[in-house]
Amino acid sequence: MAAYLLRRVVKTSFGPFELIGNDQGLVWVSLPGLGATSGRDVHLARWYAGVELKDVPRSHGDVVRALKAWVRGDFEPFELRLAPMGTPFQLEVWHALRRVNAGRTLTYGELAARVRRPGAARAVGTAMRKNPLPLFVPCHRVLAGSGLGGFSGGVCGALDLKRRMLEHEGAWPLLTRP
Incomplete structure (x- = not known):
C-alpha cells in the first residue's frame, strides 16, 4: 500500500468535492455541503491507518475531468481507476x-x-x-x-x-x- 494518499478539493457549481486517492485509484469522495470529514476519518482510519494524507492540488486529473463533465450535464459513464475498500x-x-x-x-x-x-x-x-x-x-x-x-x-x-x-x-x- 502507498505510504501516502493524495487529496484535492475541486470547486464546482454544486459546491466543493474532496477527492482522495493513491497509486491504485480513487479511494474517497466527500460530497459538497456534507462536511469534508463526513465519514472520511473513520473510513481512512479503518482502511489506511498510518497513511499520510497530502494536499496535491494537481492530482486526480482524470477524476476531475469526469466530475466537471457530470456537473456540465455530460452523463456518459466514467471509465476511471477506482479503488474502494470494503467487505x-x-x-x-x-x-x-x-x-x-x-x-x-x-x-x-x-x-x-x-x-x-x-x-x-x-x-x-x-x-x-x-x-x-x-x-x-x-x-x-x-x-x-x-x-x-x-x-x-x-x-x-x-x-x-x-x-x-x-x-x-x-x-x-x-x-x-x-
Whole structure:
C-alpha cells in the first residue's frame, strides 16, 4: 500500500468535492455541503491507518475531468481507476451499482436482486451508507421502495443534495428504472 494518499478539493457549481486517492485509484469522495470529514476519518482510519494524507492540488486529473463533465450535464459513464475498500459484499454491490446510468434509479431491493441476494435490501442500504465513492459509485440513484430514502448516512442536508443530483440527471421527480 502507498505510504501516502493524495487529496484535492475541486470547486464546482454544486459546491466543493474532496477527492482522495493513491497509486491504485480513487479511494474517497466527500460530497459538497456534507462536511469534508463526513465519514472520511473513520473510513481512512479503518482502511489506511498510518497513511499520510497530502494536499496535491494537481492530482486526480482524470477524476476531475469526469466530475466537471457530470456537473456540465455530460452523463456518459466514467471509465476511471477506482479503488474502494470494503467487505466482499459491499464491493459486489458497488460494482453492480456502477452499471446504473444517469437518469435511472432503482430500489435497494432491486439492487439486492442484481447481486443475487433477494431479501438483502437492508444490507444493500448499509453498503450504500458505507460507499466511499459517491457520484462515481452512484448511490444517489438508489431509492427506498416508498420514495427518496436515505443518503450519506443521514447527514444534515444530504437528502436535499440527493434530490438535486437526481434532478440534475433528469431522474427526479419522474422515477425511471434501468
